[in-house]
Every structure is written in structure tokens, then in C-alpha cells.
Amino acid sequence: MNADPTARLRGKTRPAAAFAALGEAGLQRIEDSLAALFGRDEAEDVHALRVAVRHLRAVLWIFGPLLPRGIAERWKEDLHGLADAAGEVRDWDVFLAETMQPALDRQPGDAVLHAVIDTARARRQIARETMLARLGQYRHDTLPTLHRDLAHLPVHTDDGSDTLGPFARSRVRKARKTLRQRKRRARQDGLRAVHRQRIAGKRLRYAIEALGPVLPEQKAKRLHRKLVKGQGKLGSVVDDSVARRLMAECLDVPPEEQDSAPAAA
Template identity: 85%
Template sequence: MKADPTARLRGKTRPAAAFAALGETGLRRIEDNLATLLQRDEEEDVHALRVAVRYLRAVLWIFGPLLPRGMTERWKDDLGALADAAGDVRDWDVFLAETMQPALDRQPGDPILHAVIDTARVRRQLARETMLAGLDQHRNDTLPALHRDLAHLPVHTDDGSDALRPFARKRMQKARKTLRQRKRRARHDGLRALHRQRIAGKRLRYAIEALRPVLPEQKATRLHRKLVKGQGKLGSVVDDSVARRLMAECLDVPPEVQDAAPIAA
């Protein structure tokens, strides 16, 4: 990855110019991760790609209100598809590393565990082949189109604030408000609402990282630390749900039986 684009951000930077800098560096980061991922098979490379896409999606959310509507929608769709392309492989990687391996460590001779792991690895390999085909298309088609969008972006576009600092603080307030709302809903609405809360927390976390030079330092650092800690707890709940689904797939449990089984909160 090239030099940190936040080093060029100042309070008086025009918001669209900030998006152009962050967007270009974010795309290059994704391209670097794609190149690595297409050359070798390491689970951390899949995770690194998804983090890079997640970061750029947060940047898009921050600056979305001042971008041309068609551009915002196209970027949202393209980045979502890019994240989804690696989603299944990441799920299998987490399942094998955090569910099956600890179980095997406790019962190394269990034939059922070995059979489930073998099935999971086969399905993970199939998911990887599908992922690579999709990512190759994104590298050749999607990413060049996003670069062209940035090259033609009117850098004087803004929301009336003219400067990055007031714009950034307004968007941070919006992100925090959304997170609070989703926390309240997650207390009553179950796993789907919890997942939406997790997404809102990640968005706020990466927004802080992108905008750190124009945010109050101590407050931003404290909030970022709190978000990282909270994301770990929410991630465990969501990962447990995914592990339950993948285990059922490996055991060929019919979907109607899966749906009828209770889900731990």
C-alpha cells in the first residue's frame, strides 16, 4: 500500500478532494490485496481483502451525500459485490480455524470431526474457485471503472460546508446516531438486527480511521478503542451463527430442520 492518504488531509481540504485521495488509495489497496490473493491461498489474504473493501465502503458512506447520485449507487453495488465474492471463503476459514480446530484439539481421534473437516475443506475449495473467477472479473472490469469515476470527479463538489472538518464532524454524528439506533433495535429484534448493529459499528470505526487528522484526537482514539472491543464481542455471536449453518451443511441437515432448531442468543 502507498503512503497513508490521511497525511494529506487538512481541516480546510475540500470534501470531494478528500474523497478522491482516500478513494484512490483505497482502490490501490484493494488491487494489492487482489494480486496477493490470486497468487497464493492464505486465509489472512481473504480477510485483508475484505477489510480493505470494508474501509472503502465506509469512505463511500462518509462522502456519499456530496457525490453524484449515480456514482454513489454504482460504487455501493460494486463494492458490495466485491465483498460478497470473498464472503463464503472467509466463512469457511473462520469455521475451520475457530470451530473445528479447537474441537479437534480436544478430541483428535474423533472420526466424525475428521469427516466434517474434510467436507468443509472440499466446500471451501469450491468456494475459493468461485471467488477467484469473480475477483478476476472485478480486477479487470470493476476497479478500472471506479478509477475512472475518481478521475472525472468534480473536486469542487461539496455540501455547502466547503471544508472537510465541519463536514467530517457532521457525518460522524450521523454514524454515531445510526449505531445507537441499531443498538436499541438489536436488544429486541434478534440476530439480524445484531448483524446490522455490527455493520454500523464497523462503518463508524473505519470512518474514524479515514478522518482521524480532522477529528478531536483524544475523543476519536477513545471511541475507536471502544468500537474495536465491541466488534470482537458481536463478531463472536455472528460467527457462532455462521458456524451453526456451516456445520449443518457439512452434515447435510435439511434447511427445514435447520430453521426449526433453536438459535442461541
């Protein structure tokens, strides 16, 4: 397979064939990330896995209307499980790198900071062991099943009635509409709505990356730049909230008192 499946996409490509190419490449990217995770302990490998899963979830959302319902639901559940398995370790990695390390750089002799960092690293190690146990099952059971799905999908879903160009543009328009709706809700509904807005933005961003060859080039590039910029701002809001929670956990602050706990360092 071409290392870049998007290079094979054309406006007249059948959507099911596009999903097969993008899906196979996405599964390979996940497998490569898993191989790295099981071979070493690096924060960037955890991040790479989650990004790979996000990309494939966006591809699944794009082409979901074409898929048999049972297969679409299984893929949705399995990819959610993959992302969730690495979520706790990723939270600890971001907390250590972006909250605790800058604080330690400013106050290198602070005994409390050192104690919090030691606690965070210990809890991160426990989370990593749990993650690897879960990912081992996905690696050996789930991913082969998804590969088998792809081998049969074009036969079951491609009736020759549509081409990728108009289909791709309609899905991107739908993703933009969803993002606008979630932006409006986020102004009123607080952090959870901000998180949902962030998810919608990522889905649109990765959809543009997957479908780039069949989208209007300049318009797609402008929108992609705006999304990347906006994701950084939203990410900071969500990461700050996670940092407060993890700091409270390291300090053994009871859940009912966490809302009034001091901000993360």
C-alpha cells in the same frame, strides 16, 4: 501518492479532494489484496480483501452526499459485489480455524471431526474457485472504471463551499446516531438486528480511522477503542450463528431441521 492518505488531510481540505485521495488509496489496497489472492491461497488474504473493501465502503458512505447519484450507486453496488464475492470463503475459513480446529485439538482422534473438516475444506475449495472467477471480472473491468470516476469527481463535486473539518464531524455524528438506533433495535429484534448493529459499528470505526486527522484526537481515540471492543463481542455472536449453519451443511442437515440441530463443535 503518499502511502498514508490521511496524513494529507487537513481541516481546510475540500471534501471532494479528500474523497479522491482516500478513494485512490482504498482502490490500491483492494488491488494489492487481489494480487495476493490470485498468487496464493491464504485465509488472511481473503480477510485482508474484505477489510479493504469495508474501509472503502465506509469512505463512500462518508462522502456519498457529495457524489453524483449515479456514481454513488455504482460504487455502492460494485463494492458490495466485491465483498460478497469473498464472503463464503471467509465463512469457511473462520469455521475451520475457530470452530473445527479447537475441537480437533481437544479430540484429535475423532473420526467425525475429521470427516466434517474434510467436507468443509472441499466446500471451501469450490467456494474459492467461484470467488476467483468473480474477482477476476472485478479486477479487470470494475476497478478501472472506479479509477476513472475518481479522476473526474473533484471537477464535478467540489464547488468550494465546504471544508473537511465540519463535514467530517457531521458525518461521524450521523454514524454514531445510526449505531445507537441499531443498538436499541438489536435488543428486541434478534440476530439480524445484531448483524446490522455490527455493520453500523464497523462503518463508524472505519470512518474515524479515515478522518482521524480532522477529528478531536482524544475523543476519537476513546470512541475507537470502545468500537473495537464491541465489535469483538458482536463478531462472536454472528460467527457462532454462521458456524451452526456450516456445521449443519457439512452434516447434510436439511434446512428445515437446522434450527434444532446441535450447536457447532
